[in-house]
Amino acid sequence: MTEFYRQYLAVAVFVVAAFGMVGAMLGLARLLRPTNPQDEKYVTYESGADPLPLFGQANVRYYIYALLFVIFDVEAVFIFPWAIDVDGLEWFGLIEMTIFIGVLLLGLAYVWRKGLLKWA
Amino acid sequence: MNPVFDWHALAPDVVLAATVLLTLVATFLLPDRDATQVSRIAAIGVLAALVPVVTLANDGADRAMFDGAYVVDNYALALKAFFLVAAYVTILLSVDYIQEGDYYRGEFYFLLLTSVLGMSVMASARDLITMFVALETISIPTFVLAAYRKHDRVSNEAGVKYYVIGVLSSALMLYGMSLIFGYAGSTRLAEIGAQVSAAGAPPLLAVAVFLSLVGFAFKVSAVPFHFWAPDTYEGAPTPVTAFLSVSSKAGGFVALLNIVFFGFYGVDGAGTELWWPVIWVLAALSMTLGNLAALRQTNVVRMLAYSSVAQGGFMLVPFAAAGIAGAAGDLGQADTAFGAVVIYLLVYGAMNLGAFAVVIAAARRTRSAEISSFAGLFQTSPTLAVLMTVFMASLAGIPPLAGWFAKFVMFQSAVEAGGAWGITLAVVAGVNSVIAFFYYAGVMRQMWFKEPAGEDRSEIEVPYALTGALAITAAVTLVVGVYPQLFARVGELAF
Numbered sequence: 006m007t008e009f010y011r012q013y014l015a016v017a018v019f020v021v022a023a024f025g026m027v028g029a030m031l032g033l034a035r036l037l038r039p040t041n042p043q044d045e046k047y048v049t050y051e052s053g054a055d056p057l058p059l060f061g062q063a064n065v066r067y068y069i070y071a072l073l074f075v076i077f078d079v080e081a082v083f084i085f086p087w088a089i090d091v092d093g094l095e096w097f098g099l100i101e102m103t104i105f106i107g108v109l110l111l112g113l114a115y116v117w118r119k120g121l122l123k124w125a
Numbered sequence: 126m127n128p129v130f131d132w133h134a135l136a137p138d139v140v141l142a143a144t145v146l147l148t149l150v151a152t153f154l155l156p157d158r159d160a161t162q163v164s165r166i167a168a169i170g171v172l173a174a175l176v177p178v179v180t181l182a183n184d185g186a187d188r189a190m191f192d193g194a195y196v197v198d199n200y201a202l203a204l205k206a207f208f209l210v211a212a213y214v215t216i217l218l219s220v221d222y223i224q225e226g227d228y229y230r231g232e233f234y235f236l237l238l239t240s241v242l243g244m245s246v247m248a249s250a251r252d253l254i255t256m257f258v259a260l261e262t263i264s265i266p267t268f269v270l271a272a273y274r275k276h277d278r279v280s281n282e283a284g285v286k287y288y289v290i291g292v293l294s295s296a297l298m299l300y301g302m303s304l305i306f307g308y309a310g311s312t313r314l315a316e317i318g319a320q321v322s323a324a325g326a327p328p329l330l331a332v333a334v335f336l337s338l339v340g341f342a343f344k345v346s347a348v349p350f351h352f353w354a355p356d357t358y359e360g361a362p363t364p365v366t367a368f369l370s371v372s373s374k375a376g377g378f379v380a381l382l383n384i385v386f387f388g389f390y391g392v393d394g395a396g397t398e399l400w401w402p403v404i405w406v407l408a409a410l411s412m413t414l415g416n417l418a419a420l421r422q423t424n425v426v427r428m429l430a431y432s433s434v435a436q437g438g439f440m441l442v443p444f445a446a447a448g449i450a451g452a453a454g455d456l457g458q459a460d461t462a463f464g465a466v467v468i469y470l471l472v473y474g475a476m477n478l479g480a481f482a483v484v485i486a487a488a489r490r491t492r493s494a495e496i497s498s499f500a501g502l503f504q505t506s507p508t509l510a511v512l513m514t515v516f517m518a519s520l521a522g523i524p525p526l527a528g529w530f531a532k533f534v535m536f537q538s539a540v541e542a543g544g545a546w547g548i549t550l551a552v553v554a555g556v557n558s559v560i561a562f563f564y565y566a567g568v569m570r571q572m573w574f575k576e577p578a579g580e581d582r583s584e585i586e587v588p589y590a591l592t593g594a595l596a597i598t599a600a601v602t603l604v605v606g607v608y609p610q611l612f613a614r615v616g617e618l619a620f
Binding site for chain 2: 119
């Protein structure tokens with residue numbers, strides 16, 4: 006057996022352990038608890054709020070904000086590793102990161118000019 | 126440590142990327158109703174990116190960067206040049222169509238060029254991650270472009286179908302790539318190739334290769350992964366359809382060539398038996414089903430969609446032949462066959478873009494994409510009819526047009542690869558060339574032998590940009606047909 010397959014064996018062990026664990030907990034609970042079913046108990050728990058109706062309408066404008074958020078959130082993911090080695094990368098790194106952020110800001114400028122940041 | 130940059134080698138992509146940003150800025154600074162300025166910027170940028178491609182080709186040295194993840198060699202340069210010229214022709218096709226439509230105008234060029242940038246990077250990508258990023262850069266803008274007629278339900282359907290299929294194929298491909306990484310311990314295609322030759326091919330690699338090939342088969346719309354293509358091609362704006370069926374498809378083919386030739390092929394053709402049977406089946410099915418479906422179409426765009434599925438099958442023939450030759454140990458013949466794929470790709474690009482240019486020109490008056498709308502075109506617009514005849518005849522493979530040469534190298538590679546499988550594939554391709562002739566000839570029959578349908582018998586006015594596109598594609602189709610050494614040399618240099 007090669008090293009590669011041995012690594013997959015570890016994954017298989019984990020899968021079996023995961024299913025076994027959840028199965029044991031739920032099975033044990035089923036054996037020990039009293040059962041007294043009511044309709045309300047079978048409603049999905051959703052932070053105390055009524056889970057229905059399922060497809061409430063959200064304003065489509067949130068979409069553009071969600072998109073912008075994701076873009077700049079991912080930008081942060083790229084900035085962190087760069088910031089750790091900012092000394093080692095010297096001027097090259099600074100210029101590179103400026104270009105990267107500049108490209109993303111162009112997208113923001115486009116959205117702004119097209120008036121999509123106004124809520125009205 | 127900072128990576129080493131070879132700015133000359135990067136110049137085509139840098140110029141293209143700068144143009145992409147410039148079109149975006151121009152889009153929001155210039156007035157929205159007028160995109161002619163933006164289209165000019167885009168066109169000039171594409172031509173400017175061709176300049177370093179020419180100087181690099183003149184220089185001739187292979188340049189590798191980023192640990193060999195990004196390589197500029199003759200193969201990459203030939204394909205970069207192809208993508209840039211095809212992009213220029215697509216811009217010429219789009220200018221009047223976009224200006225007369227009720228769409229966002231400037232953004233069209235931004236999205237188009239972003240996709241072209243992905244293709245240009247793909248030509249140089251020699252690493253699984255670089256390839257994936259390039260492929261997504263190609264695909265994501267085209268999802269939006271397919272749905273560009275946003276008040277039209279058919280166009281929306283086209284976009285959604287293309288998007289869902291695109292995501293599915295990416296997922297399959299990524300899964301395959303992750304298994305390949307598990308096998309080779311590297312994402313560099315060169316190291317994967319070395320591993321294939323050194324360690325042989327366990328069943329795991331066969332699964333990985335199969336999954337990634339299926340992912341790419343979706344991108345190049347090979348049967349049985351083609352079902353999205355006719356609906357998407359019909360619903361998308363016609364210039365976008367031209368772009369999808371030529372540039373985007375070529376992008377998929379280049380990705381396939383990269384991963385197979387630089388990766389699964391191994392250093393010495395050791396891995397060929399993994400992939401050539403898959404490609405063989407895809408080629409045979411694409412040719413046969415594509416052609417049979419194209420026979421029954423009444424809409425010219427749908428017909429061209431199925432014809433492009435079939436042409437994709439023809440392109441896969443030398444691909445499979447390269448695998449057969451490689452498995453038999455004839456590496457020189459395998460290289461020739463890989464070259465034949467590139468030659469077919471270049472020729473197909475010219476003649477298919479030309480055919481779409483005529484369809485766009487004719488639709489300016491008829492407002493229809495039915496094959497019957499071409500009735501009597503020779504009486505009303507003889508020049509357009511002659512050009513359409515040239516492109517249809519070239520697609521059918523009639524000498525002395527470029528399509529003949531592409532078909533010739535395709536057959537040659539399959540026959541010389543030899544063996545029962547090579548000969549069978551050549552026979553299947555031969556039968557299909559005959560079938561294909563019927564539907565291409567159907568369009569010719571409408572143009573030459575039918576009476577024009579409408580009252581309006583004046584000549585169709587063709588705008589300057591569209592005339593330019595027709596001139597370029599017709600010139601390539603005719604010149605390469607008469608002087609095929611031009612592209613034959615490209616195929617030789619590339620591999």
